[in-house]
Amino acid sequence: MDILKKDKVPGLLDELSKNAHVFVPKTVNQVKKFAPYKSPEPMDLTMVNTTMPPKDLLFPQTQKMYNFGFDVDGKLYVDPIDESAPQVVFGIRSCDVRSVECMDDVFLTKGFVDDFYQPKREKLLMVAIGCTAPAETCFCESMGQDPNNAPSADIQLRDAGECYTVEAHTDKGREALEAWKPFLEQGEAEVTDVHCTLKVDMDGVKEKLDKMFDAPLWDEVSTKCLNCGTCTYECPTCHCFDICQENRMKDGYRFRCWDSCMFSEYTAMAGGHNPRPTKVERVRNRFMHKLDYFEDRYGKELCVGCGRCVADCPVGLDITVLIDQIGAYDVQ
Amino acid sequence: MSVVEKEACACGGACEAPEDEEFKPKILAVACNWCTYAGADLAGLNRMNYPADVRMLRVPCSGRINPQYVLEALQKGCDGVLVCGCHPGDCHYVSGNYFTRRRMLVFKRLLEYAGLEPDRFQVRWISGAEAGKFRDTVTDVCAEIKALGPINTGNEEA
């Protein structure tokens, strides 16, 4: 099989950097995130996972959409902006690879293709690394993922101690591996499967939730929520965005940026009506979106089991505890 | 000048003056209606000359000024903010400027602590008769901020 010795990794990434922006897990300014390989901070492939998800590579926090203004003849012009460039994400985990599948569903299917997401997605190469030590908050297995292998990643690496085993899963991956040849060797390597310690039972959860819109459970679950945006901004699948513009006199640009359904003014409308006025409605909406509505629309859960929200919620609101509660809930 | 205008011009953007000209600061002067604004009016009546870099914002009292407005001005790209009001003891609303004095003092220290150049946010007492002081203050403040250069907000689009 193809193996990549660990000491060859920097050389490989240097080579890949010639034709693409390579992103690897790093701690930058005290935050664990996918950052440019070329930036000064050291790469850290041993961290269990980043705090900020890799969705930024396809769906940036702030993305300019188009410039507008008046040209010399006084005519309005609208100039779409394409910031896409070839990108490689090296060291992405199965949970986050699954999140890209979910984002693809949202931005590329159902008859509307997002012009800003699509070019970035086409130019992205995903090189996944199988997990070796899932955190106590990881529960991807219960959500249908395999921490050791991400089938929709372009290339899958698995840690075998001194080296990684290398396998392409997609055509894009097979094509990309041609450039890796100088760094790969043939050999045998042993990998060990790991499993998540945190498990939940997703059986029947969606069907129950279909009947639980008015359940009093939401009152209990939502009481401690602060309605901050931590879970939504750290979540790899959250994709709500706001569209706004910056303009000076006659020129400007339109941009979109992340938004959060947890904010009280997220559904505020002109005229003052707000269909989700209290945190009960907002918390209910968030979990229903993750575990019910997305399944209806796209046939998969929107939660990938990465556990970032479980680890970082300031009040310890835990989706896995909620899933347990839903499982135990008696739906009349 | 927009990108399109530059390309349309025969020189391709070389004649565009702003980048070559000296920096003209944009300074927001928040002036209380009863004293400072009257002082500024008097300066105008007396045909006193002062730099046009200052944009006046009239408020009923300097005590009306929420530090948020100063921060909004600075974050939107104003190179400096000048807050002016009546002399303590002369406030039209009796005690408004006493609150200003305490609030702006704490606020100014906070801004400098966060790394803003001290000259970019200044507070002055200017009464309705002190047209000369208004002119001198504005002239001095504009010169100080011009020397500091454009504000660095940290936004490449600023």
Next chain:
Amino acid sequence: MADIQETVRKRARELLESGEVASFIGWEAGRFPNQTTPFITSDPAQADRLVWNEYCVNTPAKYTLDEKGKGKVGVCVRGCDSRAINRLMSDSQLTRDQVYLLGIPCPGMKDRHTGDVLTKCRECRHHNPVVYDELLGDEVEVPEPEGRWAQVEELEAMSREDRKKYFDDAFTRCIRCYACRDVCPCCTCRECFTDQRREGWLGKQGNLNENRFYGLTRVMHIGDRCIECGECERVCPMDLPLMAINRKVVRDMNDLFGEFEAGMETEEPKEVALGTYKLDDVEEFM
């Protein structure tokens, strides 16, 4: 600790059963070892879920605002929480008769990952509740910590450029989740300036400029009301040094306008720094 836990459960059950309180706020165990999470219940049968141990990191005070419409609210309060309740009462968010306070002297809470005492607890100056209806357990004697202004002084000693870099780095990593505002007992505005979409003070873009605007404005809007509970810094997912900024303002007000500590009084607070004035106040910039 275990005795107090039993008393908390017993008293919560009694208060709920008798109808003296309509809901009770405390902590319960989370899923992970040593994890606790805020717990609010109206059902006396659930009182046994309440816990009291050295990992009760959240401050429960602000939840009283959600519960107050239903009747009296029972709350477990320590030093920081009781000051937060005082803060809410001073800000006219609560009246004294809307809450029933179970005072619990607190030795300091620990981080469940490292076992270290939390920063906010190491720096805490009031481990015993300052207002309560009943006190469970004896008051703790904890020596007053040194260096209340140490971090502020260290930053002030830096050059302006270094300080700018320090705070710019901090505000660059801010993701504007607003957890700091949501957890703060001073932040109770019905419509926060950040939510005023029509006025458009700021958007949702993640950039240093807007993050800094939000952070500094929030500190000034808190003004002289900060109780230094440290919750903002604890909840921040990006580890911003928020207390360094809050304490700077508190220190300046102490130096300039006289020593005071917010949240110590239940009645109408006396001379608060930014809400009063003296005719001969300092004017160092004029």
